[in-house]
Amino acid sequence: MFGKTGFKISGTVGIIILLLGITILFGSYQMSRVSQEIVMVSEAYEPLQGLLGEIKFYQTRQANSFEKMSADPTSDSAREEFWSSGVIIKSDIRQAKKIAETGYSVAPTDSVGNNFRLVHKMLADIEQEHNGFEEITKNQESGRLLPILISKEEQIQVRIDDALAQIERFNEEAISSIEEYERGWLYVQIGIIVIVGVISVFLKSFTNQINNGLKAEIEEKTRELQEANKRLQELDAKKDEFISIASHELKGPIQPIFGFAELAQSGYIDQKEAWDGVTTLAKKLQGLANDILEVTRIENNRLELRLQDFSINEIILETIKMQKVGLEKKITLGVSLGRDAIVHVDRTRIEQVLRNILANAIKFTETGAITISTRIEKDALFITIRDTGPGIPEEILPNIFDKFVTRNHAREDQPGNGLGLFLCKGIIDAHGGRITAHNNKEGGATFEFSIPLVKKTVESLANSV
């Protein structure tokens, strides 16, 4: 649980850091790209503007020198100026065209490429016009040519201004598109940061939730452990109590055994009485020791059953016959058996249960009747033993199937050692049945136990081996 939660938290934190990192990376990449574009644009447009300015200047100068040449055909300086201006203009145009070509080839988008193409075309036009201008100047009839030249020169000036304006527009366009691009990216970055913030807020409530869950879980587990600990302590106390009572019960017959020996020695009683007494007490001790072992087996779920098929009616009749043999009281042992059924049981154990309950009934019933009846309900066989005795004291009835609950309610010379009904319950539970006890309204007690009739099939038996 802790590992899983830690994984969730670190995973979410990791995602947030990753997103922030990506944002910063994109931001810096964009910045470098934008600055590169600015450099490229300024590298391309600015020299173009410079060159065009120069061309404009020299064009004017060439026209002026031509006027001077016309006024004074002998002036060498005017001729030289005319010629050098023409050379500079041509070279400037070539250079500008080259820049436009380069700009076209490295343009990042088609529209920027088209811009450069347009600039290139404009330059070509200017070149053509300039060539036309020089062509005209070759005719020496200057007096007539001057107005044409003036208009030609004006045309060139207009074209150059157009080109300059166009380039200025392109430059502005480029800068504004870069700005737009930058703004777009700014929005994306803001978006990512907002998303990361929202995730952080969610993470906070998420971890809070996890913490609360963990806290509740830890509290619950602590409570469970405390309960388990309490149960264990109770079990331990019960075990201690059982050992204490059992050892006390085992000590019980020792006093009268010594007593018999001493009385026989001193001649107060005869040898036979002493031996009979000792034998009875030894048998009692043996029975108690056996029962304590059985209790231990039941409590450790190690009760071994030798299951076989038997007729239940036969088992009951046999047990009653045995009980009738030693019966000294004037009680009737009645039988009201239902339809016979084959039960898959450990016969010795079931007889032990029947014997125990019958012996209890006989022990407490002075007059009247004890009745055993059977019935089949659904998938189980029910055996009921009813007596007309004093009933079970109310204070011990809820715990009647516990160990030693009858200890302070029965005399030591009465048969039984306080473990009989606990063993009965253990045996019936091991058979998959249920045992209950209640007092009858008209007096006396009733014990009832069930034995399941659903037989295990050969396959399930084989599987369980």
Place this chain on the structure above:
Amino acid sequence: MNILVAEDNAFTAAQYARALQGMGHRVTVSRDGEECVQAYERAHADASPFDVVLLDNNMPKRSGVEVAKDILDKNPTQRIIFASAYNLNTLLKSPGTIPKTVEVLEKPFSLSAMIRTIEA
């Protein structure tokens, strides 16, 4: 001596009676705590009080400690001897602590040791 015995084990009770009667004592046997208190009260009313009460602790209906308390409430000088498989420490811890004047015989003991203690 007039002796009241409270013991729920039939064999042991009979043996106490046999041995004490053999020594010439008068013995009344009761089989549980309630019977014991009733026998004590009857004798008290008849003006034939018991010299010694021999009590088993582990008895049906009422324990030896409870019976001892009852008897000492009526007669604080009554001599009581506990005959119990519990040792003295366990007895003193059990509900309704018994006073130190009560003597204790720890089971198992020999009948002659019991007679010696009673006659002492």
